[in-house]
Amino acid sequence: MTVTREALGKSRRWVVKIGSALITNDGQGLDMQALAGWADQLARLSRAGHEIILVSSGAVAEGMTRLGWSERPSALYELQAAAAVGQMGLVQAYESHFQKHGLHAAQVLLTHDDLADRRRYLNARSTLRTLLRMHAIPVVNENDTVATEEIRFGDNDTLAALVCNLVEASLLVILTDQNGLYDRDPRTFQDARLVSEGLASDPSLLRLVAPTFGRLGSGGMATKLTAAARAARSGTHTLIASGRTSGVLERIAAGEDLGTLLRPDREPLAARKQWIAGQLVSRGELLLDAGAARVIREAGRSLLPVGVTHVKGRFSRGEVVTCLDPDGRPVARGLVNYAADEARRIMGRRGDELESILGYVDEPELIHRDNLVVL
Ligand SMILES: Nc1ncnc2c1ncn2[C@@H]1O[C@H](COP(=O)(O)OP(=O)(O)O)[C@@H](O)[C@H]1O
Numbered sequence: 001m002t003v004t005r006e007a008l009g010k011s012r013r014w015v016v017k018i019g020s021a022l023i024t025n026d027g028q029g030l031d032m033q034a035l036a037g038w039a040d041q042l043a044r045l046s047r048a049g050h051e052i053i054l055v056s057s058g059a060v061a062e063g064m065t066r067l068g069w070s071e072r073p074s075a076l077y078e079l080q081a082a083a084a085v086g087q088m089g090l091v092q093a094y095e096s097h098f099q100k101h102g103l104h105a106a107q108v109l110l111t112h113d114d115l116a117d118r119r120r121y122l123n124a125r126s127t128l129r130t131l132l133r134m135h136a137i138p139v140v141n142e143n144d145t146v147a148t149e150e151i152r153f154g155d156n157d158t159l160a161a162l163v164c165n166l167v168e169a170s171l172l173v174i175l176t177d178q179n180g181l182y183d184r185d186p187r188t189f190q191d192a193r194l195v196s197e198g199l200a201s202d203p204s205l206l207r208l209v210a211p212t213f214g215r216l217g218s219g220g221m222a223t224k225l226t227a228a229a230r231a232a233r234s235g236t237h238t239l240i241a242s243g244r245t246s247g248v249l250e251r252i253a254a255g256e257d258l259g260t261l262l263r264p265d266r267e268p269l270a271a272r273k274q275w276i277a278g279q280l281v282s283r284g285e286l287l288l289d290a291g292a293a294r295v296i297r298e299a300g301r302s303l304l305p306v307g308v309t310h311v312k313g314r315f316s317r318g319e320v321v322t323c324l325d326p327d328g329r330p331v332a333r334g335l336v337n338y339a340a341d342e343a344r345r346i347m348g349r350r351g352d353e354l355e356s357i358l359g360y361v362d363e364p365e366l367i368h369r370d371n372l373v374v375l
């Protein structure tokens, strides 16, 4: 049954993402007045019983102002320095507003590595859940200061979606500088029309978004759509709306028809599979024959060595690899039971041959179905 806007508005656990394009005063530091408005609304929602996690951008922009820089630097080390200075201002601002409402703000800085490592992932989850139980409002951002170029989230849409999976949020609200998703880039086309609803993993939506993005933001509309598809894995609905609409968050809570609502269109994945699906880096590729690709896609079976025709990349046991069908299309991702050199030796072989090839058999499957997520 489709969830109504009213029911979503009343739902308990929200992740609210405030983007750079919105929070920065046209690149001149933070728009403190606007920030105060969102913080007050979030505090009232929290007081009314919603569990709120805030994912806020703005560290780099605030750092640039504090350091007296007028141009956004392109060197990573300068961006990292600006983020370190600016994050102070960002959390100070939220902290002082939440304090007025008798609420604690809690700073949570995450990197890609934190969510890729199962133990740290589970730790982050339990800390966030504890904070929510204590009615504190976690203020999440990427830990830009230590993130390296290759493995940065880069945009906070992706981070917010992974946080939704982490805490199994009911609703992800992405506040940006547009009223939602339009059928064409509204910055370029004045007659662009707002899409009021869609399915989170509908690939045709991605065709509507321009490859370019705002001057201040990092991902544009495309990363918001991908974020909605990621969030949907935990059954989370995504609402993209304008942070400039007055009282936007409380109006969403009241069930008003605002922005673009993207509904999850598949059954939520089990918690462990959400973690696997959230891995942004794949260490290798396994090319499957047609039969293996079919039983994995259609019957959710484990991957046996016999169905693999080619192994690419260097990976160790337990790392994430991508399975491709004979046409090279991704079928699934999973945690592999054998390292790359062992996988090469046993590919195409039957289960009863493994011991004589390897001298031992840890598992008969190359990837067990509990560790395999169909894409
Ligand atoms: N079809 C579309 N609908 C709405 N916005 C779009 C579309 N295509 C591209 N955009 C651009 O995406 C921008 C928002 O993304 P971004 O600048 O990354 O914001 P944020 O910092 O809030 O994440 C908008 O300002 C808009 O120019």
Ligand SMILES: N[C@@H](CCC(=O)OP(=O)(O)O)C(=O)O
Residues within 6 Å of the ligand: 018, 019, 020, 021, 056, 057, 058, 059, 060, 061, 083, 141, 142, 144, 154, 155, 156, 157, 216, 217, 218, 219, 220
């Ligand atoms: N972590 C960065 C924000 C990254 C960013 O701009 O993301 P987004 O708001 O999705 O465009 C910062 O705080 O400046």
